[in-house]
Amino acid sequence: MLARLLHRAATSRLHNHFANSGATVGLIAARYSGLPWSLTLHGISETDYPAGPLLAEKLEQASFVACASYFMRSPGNAYRRSVALGQDGHCKMRHRPCGTAESTKAHWGAPKIICVGRLSPEKGHFGLLEALAEIASHGAEFELIIVGDGPTEPSIKHRASQLGLLERIRFAGALPEFETLAEISAADVLVLPSLMEGLPVVLIEAMALHRPVLASQVAGIPELIDGSGAGLLFTPSDWDDLARKLSAVIAARGEWQRMGDAGRIKVEEEFRVEVSAARMAHLFSGEILT
Numbered sequence: 001m002l003a004r005l006l007h008r009a010a011t012s013r014l015h016n017h018f019a020n021s022g023a024t025v026g027l028i029a030a031r032y033s034g035l036p037w038s039l040t041l042h043g044i045s046e047t048d049y050p051a052g053p054l055l056a057e058k059l060e061q062a063s064f065v066a067c068a069s070y071f072m073r074s075p076g077n078a079y080r081r082s083v084a085l086g087q088d089g090h091c092k093m094r095h096r097p098c099g100t101a102e103s104t105k106a107h108w109g110a111p112k113i114i115c116v117g118r119l120s121p122e123k124g125h126f127g128l129l130e131a132l133a134e135i136a137s138h139g140a141e142f143e144l145i146i147v148g149d150g151p152t153e154p155s156i157k158h159r160a161s162q163l164g165l166l167e168r169i170r171f172a173g174a175l176p177e178f179e180t181l182a183e184i185s186a187a188d189v190l191v192l193p194s195l196m197e198g199l200p201v202v203l204i205e206a207m208a209l210h211r212p213v214l215a216s217q218v219a220g221i222p223e224l225i226d227g228s229g230a231g232l233l234f235t236p237s238d239w240d241d242l243a244r245k246l247s248a249v250i251a252a253r254g255e256w257q258r259m260g261d262a263g264r265i266k267v268e269e270e271f272r273v274e275v276s277a278a279r280m281a282h283l284f285s286g287e288i289l290t
Contacts, residue, residue, distance in 0.1 A: 002029035011035060013284060018042060021050070023058055031061070038283070040066040040096070041073075042198035059092075064283045066096035069199035069220025096279050097271055098201050111250060112143045114187035116180060116202045117194065119150030124193030124216065124237075126152075126159055131193075131243040133163040140250055142168065147183055149174040185209050188256060189249050195236055197221060204271045207231075207263030212256050214242075214249055224271075230263030 002025060006014060014030045016023035016039040023039050030037035039062050059065055067073045073093045113132075117123045125146070132144060146156075146169060153171070160166045172183060180202075184190060190206035192215040199220035206213050207224075213231035215221050225231050232249060234241045252259075 002026070003032045006030075006033050006035060013038070015039065015284070019055060019058055024054060027058055027061055036063045038062045038064045038066070040068060042068045042098075062092065064092045064094055066094055066280060066283060068096065068098055069223050070095055071220040071223065072198060094283060096276065096283070097199060098204065098276055111141060111253070112145060112187040113189050113191055113246075114145045114147065114184055115191050115193070116147040116184070117192065117200075118148050119146070119153045119156060121152060122194060122196040123148075123150075124195050125156050127237060127239040127242065128191065128193040129156070129159055129163055129165060130239045131246055132165055132168075134240070134243040135247050135250070136165065136168070138247075140247065142250060144169045145172055145183055145187060146170070147172045147175055147180055181205060181209065184211060187211065188253075189214060189231075191246070192216065192221075193242060194218065199224060204267055207260075208267045208271075210257075210260030210264050212249060212259035213263065214245055216242075224266070228262055228266040230259055230266055 006029060011033075013036045014026050014033075015037070016026040019039050019041055026039070027037060039058060073095060115125065115128060117125075119125060128144075132142070135142075144165070157166065157171070160169050175183065184202075184206050188211070190203070190211050190213045192200060192203060192213070194200070194216055195218065197216070197219045200215075203213050203215060203221065203224055207230050213225060215225060215231065215233060216236040217226075217233040218236045222233060225233055232245045234245045
């Protein structure tokens with residue numbers, strides 16, 4: 001069906017934005033249609049089961065591979081030489097971060113922490129609750145907004161109740177993009193306690209909105225935050241470290257403006273959607289760029 005749709009649309013190329021099962025369908029349809037095919041790598045879920053076993057073949061068949069972070073270039077470069085190199089002998093693994101659209105700066109409100117992501121074990125919500133309970137025991141005031149839904153939602157609510165945090169948490173559920181950005185704008189700090197990630201677009205969006213960020217030091221996240229002044233990193237799964245960094249961010253209210261401005265500058269220089277799209281366009285046109 002996809003091959004027929006591509007033919008009807010007189011398509012010249014097929015690109016899959018993820019290396020998941022959709023990319024498997026894309027690879028087959030492109031091969032059947034005789035079209036050039038490419039894909040983007042985002043996170044380690046694309047190198048793990050069930051997508052992982054087919055990744056080598058996908059990389060070998062792709063005319064180029066856009067990598068959302070330098071971290072995600074490493075799995076492809078670890079494969080045999082024929083996978084990482086194109087027919088012209090150049091490396092096909094290209095660093096192409098995702099971008100975010102222009103957005104306006106919102107006002108600072110009451111101290112609020114927001115966490116955006118699917119409610120599943122790898123996103124670290126339970127560890128975030130432990131860290132928040134720790135700082136609450138020392139008198140910290142805060143409100144947590146959780147945006148997203150998923151299989152662990154009942155367990156998260158139950159654990160929040162056990163820790164005496166339920167009245168401090170608002171579960172917003174899964175929201176459309178515009179409403180999610182509005183929630184980030186109304187918050188003070190975005191925290192991402194994930195155990196697994198690629199280069200999360202939500203961090204880029206929060207920085208574009210002048211929001212300080214606090215995230216785990218995994219995968220491509222340090223490429224975005226480390227050294228930018230936009231926020232802090234904590235050791236993955238070290239919830240005591242997260243509690244310390246949360247306390248530091250909350251106590252640094254006078255620095256939020258500076259951190260937000262630093263994040264905005266980082267996004268404008270490296271992650272604006274116009275820049276991201278232009279660099280992807282170079283790949284589609286066959287130009288050789290780093």
